[in-house]
């Protein structure tokens with residue numbers, strides 16, 4: 443039996459959004475200190491699958507670490523580190539490049555979305571990235587991987603890699619990991635167009651809420667969010683063809699630790715003039731203290747680097763023996 447262990451990561455490319463918070467970081471905090479051993483990573487080697495200037499990469503790496511810390515990841519309760527400092531990630535990633543099949547990679551929808559019509563001219567790393575992600579997870583024999591909806595296919599690929607490795611080498615070495623995708627806000631949409639994922643790279647700053655936004659900015663963005671003229675329905679089914687409305691209800695639910703149904707039990711029948719200010723107030727209450735703390739942490743980059751370096755030492759204690767054993771199984 444494998445130790446119940448959580449691994450997850452966030453790429454330091456651009457800033458953190460409310461999508462990263464509700465889909466990932468908030469849930470990482472919730473899983474901390476319970477039945478699981480928790481390992482959280484700033485996956486800096488994934489960031490360079492698309493161009494990052496060295497200054498941007500350094501800044502974003504510290505900012506993601508600050509986001510984790512400000513939201514409540516406690517380096518004494520969790521292992522918090524950046525990927526590049528534990529070289530076993532790159533090594534196991536290469537071994538898995540030789541286990542994973544090209545046909546598997548060709549089925550990854552995120553690659554198709556990100557590469558678009560430019561697929562001949564993106565980095566080889568962008569194509570192989572799910573195999574490095576499998577290494578990130580399996581290097582710790584992680585059993586549970588909390589992610590947003592968009593990462594589900596990559597966690598399933600991780601299971602395929604683990605199964606093929608175990609089968610090819612006739613071992614029971616890598617566990618089958620489970621994606622943990624639960625709660626109302628696993629796919630936070632942008633505030634201008636409820637059909638597109640909220641992301642770091644969206645065109646307009648008004649369409650996303652950044653984890654670094656101050657109270658006034660957060661409130662303004664929710665008050666200006668696109669909606670429709672109808673009042674809120676009493677039931678979730680009433681939101682089926684109302685993507686903007688559904689998104690705001692889900693965001694409220696995620697921030698308040700409620701279900702969408704519970705939010706509608708409270709606000710069903712109300713108009714936007716009532717619900718939007720309530721949402722803005724809740725978002726400010728939950729997010730503004732985090733952005734204030736992030737700003738404080740970012741004033742002391744040396745302290746962030748020290749926390750990450752200490753976390754890397756802790757991570758290596760688990761990762762290095764698993765890598766060594768993998769090499770041995772393979773005949774090195």
Ligand code: ADP
Pocket residue numbers: 451452453454460461462464465466588589590591592593627628629630631639640641642
């Ligand atoms: P991004 O997708 O923002 O480029 P990552 O790929 O590093 O960043 O994602 C980090 C985590 O945040 C993943 O678990 C991903 O599923 C989650 N996430 C990112 N955007 C959203 C979103 N809009 N809604 C829910 N979860 C999200």
Ligand code: NA
Pocket residue numbers: 592
């Ligand atoms: Na993503």
